[in-house]
Amino acid sequence: MKTLSRIYVALMVFFLYAPVAVMVFFSFNSGESVWVFEGFSGSWYLSAFTNTEMLDALRRTLIVAILSATISTVLGTAAAVGILAFKKKITKNAVMSVTNIPIMNADIVTGVSLMLFFVFIGKIIGAYESLGFTTVLIAHITFNLPYVILSVMPRLKATDSSLQEAALDLGCTPVKAFFKVIVPSIKTSIFTGFIMAFTLSLDDFVISYFTCGHYQTLPILIYNMTKKTVTPDVYALSTLIFISVFVLLILYNIAGSKSDKKRGVA
Amino acid sequence: MNKKGFGSRIVASPYILWAALFVIVPLIFVAYFAFTTPDGAFTLSNIAQIAKYKKAFFQSVLYSLIATIITLLISYPMAYFMTKMKVTAQKMIMVIVMLPMWMNFLIRTYSWISILANKGIINTFLSRLGIGPLKLINTPGAVILGMVYDFIPYMILPIYTVMSKIDDSLIEAASDLGANSFNRLKKVIIPLSFPGVISGITMVFVPCVSTFYISQKLGGNKNLLIGDAIEYLFNSGPDFYNVASALSLVLMIMILVCLFVMNYFTDSEEATIL
Incomplete structure (x- = not known):
C-alpha cells in the first residue's frame, strides 16, 4: 500500500511537471524549434533580455500588477471593515453575494461585460480609443477586490473588539485606534490578500485580453506570439x-x- | 456600537460603489446587448441565433464533463495519499502541486504542443521504437488533456483540505466496529470529503466550460468551444457584439445553474451528516 501510494504520488508529480520540464529544456535549444532539439545554448536568454517588446510588456504587467494590488488592498480592507459593521443581515448578504460574482463567474464573461461597458463609456466621452491602461487597471482592481476582502474578513472577524474599545477608552480617535490596534493584528492577512491580488494580476490573460486594447501586457504578448510559430x-x-x-x-x-x-x- | 464592527459602515462605500459600477452595470450591459439589435431596438433574434452554436455548446459541456470526471478520479487518490503522509511531506507536496499554477497559463498549455506534436517528444520517442507517428495533437483527447492539466490543482486542493480535517477517531471507530478498509472508505471518508469534491468539481468545470485558449491550441479548428465562439464574435467587430452577448448570457446562466445545483448538493449532504 505504501509503495503503491508513493508510486501514485510520483506519477502525479511527473504529470504536473512534464510540461514545465519541457519548457525549461527547450529554452536552452540552440535551434529555432520548441520541439526539435538541436543542441544546448543560452542564446535565447540573451535575446529575451534584448527584446524590447518583451521587456516593455513585462514592465506594463508589473505596473498594472503593483497598482491594482495596492489599490484593491486598500479598498478591499476598508470594505471588509465596513461590511462587518453592517447591522442588517440582508445588506451584508447582498454585498457578499456581489463580492462573490467575479470569483464564481467565468473569466470570459467578466472580461466581455467590462469591455462592453468600457466601449460604451468611451463612445459617450468621445475617447479616441476606449480601451487601454486605465481600463485594464480598472478590470484588474475589480477581479482582485473579492480575493482581498475574503482574505482580510475572517481574520478581522476573529480579532478581539475589546482591544479597540480599550484604545478608544484611552483616548484614541476611531481612525487612530484602527491603525494602531486593528491593522497590526490583521496585517498578515492584508499581506496575503496583496500577494494574491498581485499574482492574479500578473498571470491574468482572459480579462486583460478583452480590456487592454493596445496596452499589451506580458500574457497578451505571449498570446500573440503563440499565434505564430513560437x-x-x-x-x-x-x-x-x-x-x-x-x-x-x-x-x-x-x-x-x-x-x-x-x-x-x- | 456593534460588537463586531471596528469602524463605520461608511468605509465600505467606495467598494460598494466600485462593485456596482464595474460588476453589476457591466453584467446589465451583457443582458441589454443580448436582447437588442446594433441600433438598440429590442429583438429576440440574437437568442435565436444561439441555435447555430449548438455544436460548440454541446462540445464544451461534453469535454468539460469528461475532463472534470477524469480530474476527480485522479485527484481523489492523490488527496487521500497526501493525507497519509508526514505533516512536513504534506506541506511540501502542497507547494509542489501549486507551483505549476504560477507558470503562465498560456505557456503551460503551449508546452503540451511540444509533447504531443506530430514531430513532438512522444512521437519522436515512438518512431525510435518503430511505431507511429500517432495523431495526438488537434484531437478532442488533447483538448481534454489540456483541461485536466491546467485545472487539476483546483481539484486536489479542496479535496485535500476537507480530507485532512476528518477526525482520525471516526476512522478508528469504524474499524473497531468491524469495517474493512473498503467500507471505511465508502462509509466514512467519501461521505465526509463530499463538500471538498463538490467545490473541486465547480472549480474545475467552470473554467473548462468557458475556456477558449486550450481548444484553439490543442484542438486545431475542429474542436471549437463556446468560449472560442464568443472570442471570435467579439473580435469580428461591433456588429457582432449582440450575438456574442447572447452567447455570454447563456454561458453565464448555465454556470449559475450549475453552481446552484452544486450548492444544493452540499447543503443537503451536510444536513444528512449532521
Whole structure:
C-alpha cells in the first residue's frame, strides 16, 4: 500500500511537471524549434533580455500588477471593515453575494461585460480609443477586490473588539485606534490578500485580453506570439518568470513561518 | 456600537460603489446587448441565433464533463495519499502541486504542443521504437488533456483540505466496529470529503466550460468551444457584439445553474451528516 501510494504520488508529480520540464529544456535549444532539439545554448536568454517588446510588456504587467494590488488592498480592507459593521443581515448578504460574482463567474464573461461597458463609456466621452491602461487597471482592481476582502474578513472577524474599545477608552480617535490596534493584528492577512491580488494580476490573460486594447501586457504578448510559430525565447522568458515567482514564494513562506514563530512566542 | 464592527459602515462605500459600477452595470450591459439589435431596438433574434452554436455548446459541456470526471478520479487518490503522509511531506507536496499554477497559463498549455506534436517528444520517442507517428495533437483527447492539466490543482486542493480535517477517531471507530478498509472508505471518508469534491468539481468545470485558449491550441479548428465562439464574435467587430452577448448570457446562466445545483448538493449532504 505504501509503495503503491508513493508510486501514485510520483506519477502525479511527473504529470504536473512534464510540461514545465519541457519548457525549461527547450529554452536552452540552440535551434529555432520548441520541439526539435538541436543542441544546448543560452542564446535565447540573451535575446529575451534584448527584446524590447518583451521587456516593455513585462514592465506594463508589473505596473498594472503593483497598482491594482495596492489599490484593491486598500479598498478591499476598508470594505471588509465596513461590511462587518453592517447591522442588517440582508445588506451584508447582498454585498457578499456581489463580492462573490467575479470569483464564481467565468473569466470570459467578466472580461466581455467590462469591455462592453468600457466601449460604451468611451463612445459617450468621445475617447479616441476606449480601451487601454486605465481600463485594464480598472478590470484588474475589480477581479482582485473579492480575493482581498475574503482574505482580510475572517481574520478581522476573529480579532478581539475589546482591544479597540480599550484604545478608544484611552483616548484614541476611531481612525487612530484602527491603525494602531486593528491593522497590526490583521496585517498578515492584508499581506496575503496583496500577494494574491498581485499574482492574479500578473498571470491574468482572459480579462486583460478583452480590456487592454493596445496596452499589451506580458500574457497578451505571449498570446500573440503563440499565434505564430513560437521560438524558444518565449520559453526562456517564462522560465525566468517561473524562477522569480518560485523565489518570491520561498521568501513569502519564510516570512510566514517567522511570523508564526513570533505568534508562538507571544 | 456593534460588537463586531471596528469602524463605520461608511468605509465600505467606495467598494460598494466600485462593485456596482464595474460588476453589476457591466453584467446589465451583457443582458441589454443580448436582447437588442446594433441600433438598440429590442429583438429576440440574437437568442435565436444561439441555435447555430449548438455544436460548440454541446462540445464544451461534453469535454468539460469528461475532463472534470477524469480530474476527480485522479485527484481523489492523490488527496487521500497526501493525507497519509508526514505533516512536513504534506506541506511540501502542497507547494509542489501549486507551483505549476504560477507558470503562465498560456505557456503551460503551449508546452503540451511540444509533447504531443506530430514531430513532438512522444512521437519522436515512438518512431525510435518503430511505431507511429500517432495523431495526438488537434484531437478532442488533447483538448481534454489540456483541461485536466491546467485545472487539476483546483481539484486536489479542496479535496485535500476537507480530507485532512476528518477526525482520525471516526476512522478508528469504524474499524473497531468491524469495517474493512473498503467500507471505511465508502462509509466514512467519501461521505465526509463530499463538500471538498463538490467545490473541486465547480472549480474545475467552470473554467473548462468557458475556456477558449486550450481548444484553439490543442484542438486545431475542429474542436471549437463556446468560449472560442464568443472570442471570435467579439473580435469580428461591433456588429457582432449582440450575438456574442447572447452567447455570454447563456454561458453565464448555465454556470449559475450549475453552481446552484452544486450548492444544493452540499447543503443537503451536510444536513444528512449532521
